[in-house]
Amino acid sequence: GITRHYTFNIKYHNVTRLCHTRSLISVNGQFPGPRLVAREGDRVFVKVVNHVTNNITIHWHGVRQLGSGWADGPAYITQCPIQTGQTYTYNFTVTGQRGTLLWHAHISWLRCTLYGPIIILPKRNESYPFEKPYKEIPITFGEWFNVDQEAVISQALQTGAGPNVSDAYTINGLPGPLYNCSSKDTYRLKVKPGKTYLLRLINAALNDELFFSIANHTLTVVEADAVYVKPFETDKLLITPGQTTNVLLKTKPSFPNATFLMVAKPYVTGRGTFDNSSVAGILQYEQPSHNSSIKNLLLLKPTLPALNDTNFVANFTRKFRSLANAQFTATVPQTVDRKFFFTMGLGTMPCPQNTTCGGPTNSTKFIASVNNVSFVLPSVAMLQAHFFGKSNGVYTTDFPTKPPVPFNYTGTPPNNTNVSNGTRALVLQFNTSVELVMQDTSILGSESHPLHLHGFNFFVVGQGFGNYDPNKDPANFNLVDPVERNTVGVPAGGWLAIRFLADNPGVWFMHCHLDVHTSWGLKMAWIVLDGPQPNQKLPPPPSDLPKC
Numbered sequence: 243g244i245t246r247h248y249t250f251n252i253k254y255h256n257v258t259r260l261c262h263t264r265s266l267i268s269v270n271g272q273f274p275g276p277r278l279v280a281r282e283g284d285r286v287f288v289k290v291v292n293h294v295t296n297n298i299t300i301h302w303h304g305v306r307q308l309g310s311g312w313a314d315g316p317a318y319i320t321q322c323p324i325q326t327g328q329t330y331t332y333n334f335t336v337t338g339q340r341g342t343l344l345w346h347a348h349i350s351w352l353r354c355t356l357y358g359p360i361i362i363l364p365k366r367n368e369s370y371p372f373e374k375p376y377k378e379i380p381i382t383f384g385e386w387f388n389v390d391q392e393a394v395i396s397q398a399l400q401t402g403a404g405p406n407v408s409d410a411y412t413i414n415g416l417p418g419p420l421y422n423c424s425s426k427d428t429y430r431l432k433v434k435p436g437k438t439y440l441l442r443l444i445n446a447a448l449n450d451e452l453f454f455s456i457a458n459h460t461l462t463v464v465e466a467d468a469v470y471v472k473p474f475e476t477d478k479l480l481i482t483p484g485q486t487t488n489v490l491l492k493t494k495p496s497f498p499n500a501t502f503l504m505v506a507k508p509y510v511t512g513r514g515t516f517d518n519s520s521v522a523g524i525l526q527y528e529q530p531s532h533n534s535s536i537k538n539l540l541l542l543k544p545t546l547p548a549l550n551d552t553n554f555v556a557n558f559t560r561k562f563r564s565l566a567n568a569q570f571t572a573t574v575p576q577t578v579d580r581k582f583f584f585t586m587g588l589g590t591m592p593c594p595q596n597t598t599c600g601g602p603t604n605s606t607k608f609i610a611s612v613n614n615v616s617f618v619l620p621s622v623a624m625l626q627a628h629f630f631g632k633s634n635g636v637y638t639t640d641f642p643t644k645p646p647v648p649f650n651y652t653g654t655p656p657n658n659t660n661v662s663n664g665t666r667a668l669v670l671q672f673n674t675s676v677e678l679v680m681q682d683t684s685i686l687g688s689e690s691h692p693l694h695l696h697g698f699n700f701f702v703v704g705q706g707f708g709n710y711d712p713n714k715d716p717a718n719f720n721l722v723d724p725v726e727r728n729t730v731g732v733p734a735g736g737w738l739a740i741r742f743l744a745d746n747p748g749v750w751f752m753h754c755h756l757d758v759h760t761s762w763g764l765k766m767a768w769i770v771l772d773g774p775q776p777n778q779k780l781p782p783p784p785s786d787l788p789k790c
């Protein structure tokens with residue numbers, strides 16, 4: 243591989259959408275941010291210079307960071323933030339991955355405006371295991387707030403209430419014609435007939451899983467989270483925040499007498515306030531110039547699943563299968579060293595004494611937890627504390643491996659809802675083979691949680707609705723061709739089982755990729771210890787690693 247150098251100047255940039263102008267925090271004055279392009283095997287340096295007043299970190303979402311945990315980016319997990327006027331150079335090698343990922347800020351809600359595609363091309367002499375596309379197009383979904391989203395989340399955390407929802411969803415930063423004052427800000431994908439396009443779909447939205455479809459066109463899914471999958475066709479798909487999906491779009495053989503809307507709208511279960519709006523872009527066949535008589539083209543709209551169509555989502559999630567081809571994919575661990583069961587979901591806590599707050603009742607505030615622990619970020623970075631043996635006062639290593647009382651959801655909320663705050667980590671020996679079952683608690687109504695694990699790809703070996711049954715369900719686990727991903731939805735009112743090999747020493751964050759749930763505490767950290775060999779040890783921190 244070669245070495246690639248990028249500079250990300252974090253600075254303010256005025257952007258107008260929906261007739262509202264905001265001074266956004268941007269990378270290099272671009273919104274959405276620039277593409278990071280590398281080939282498999284390349285080494286990447288990104289020099290991040292902070293010219294704004296907020297603290298900043300950047301995360302390379304899905305990049306495995308093998309032996310480079312200092313470059314992962316989540317604030318107070320692997321690094322202290324880059325403060326105003328400071329610089330930090332992220333340094334990592336892209337190993338054993340090719341496809342689409344995303345980079346985004348990883349502190350508070352700053353990823354609302356600080357995000358962009360990561361495009362990992364195959365090695366020079368390697369081709370795709372599918373038809374070579376005529377063109378490759380990144381399509382990134384996001385959310386637009388007319389106001390500063392940092393004020394939205396800080397007010398919500400102060401009052402204990404649910405935060406205000408965004409004002410629009412966006413495609414490549416553009417809300418599109420279904421919103422007021424927005425038709426000029428519409429994404430147009432201009433295509434030629436009879437060609438194959440590779441669309442690199444990225445969900446960088448803060449708080450919503452999204453359905454997506456293009457009117458009258460079928461998509462062939464070929465890759466997810468920078469791993470090739472067995473191709474399958476679909477006319478609509480679901481993509482959760484943090485997920486990336488590559489699809490092939492075959493255009494019609496001749497010029498159709500129509501233009502086609504591509505639409506994304508949210509998949510929402512069990513939430514009080516939500517935004518049921520849609521972002522649209524236009525798929526436009528570039529008419530040959532001699533064909534000037536074509537006017538008043540039909541504008542066709544796709545049909546999308548209903549807002550809460552959990553069955554569509556579960557069936558769609560099951561369609562992803564690994565190529566199970568040793569050239570491109572790792573093998574799922576066939577045996578397991580340690581098994582864990584995590585309940586996760588939303589709940590409530592009493593308001594601080596003598597106050598009323600804005601949760602589901604006047605005396606409660608929203609909280610979220612894993613095994614009844616609502617994770618609290620420390621004020622110094624866990625990875626440094628771990629590396630220098632100074633965990634005292636920073637974190638404890640007693641993260642519960644199962645919920646405090648056995649979980650049983652039978653349609654009424656379980657009674658084990660006592661949540662405590664803590665910075666508690668779960669320690670794994672190097673090369674432990676892990677099986678983790680995650681169960682949605684459905685305490686405040688069942689809700690899907692797009693779970694993201696840093697530092698690893700995991701294999702999705704099983705999923706189901708209702709209670710996970712350790713005596714029955716493992717018999718149906720897929721240990722042949724389970725999909726390998728870094729983010730997957732734990733189904734609303736159900737469970738999901740993953741396996742991964744803890745072959746990457748460091749401190750690795752795991753959290754719901756709905757930012758509001760992360761803010762409420764649906765997060766935890768794994769610590770993977772060094773292995774015996776020199777190449778199985780976490781190297782010392784780079785000298786420019788920011789200090790808290």
Ligand code: C2O
Binds near residue numbers: 348694751
């Ligand atoms: Cu895409 Cu921890 O994040």
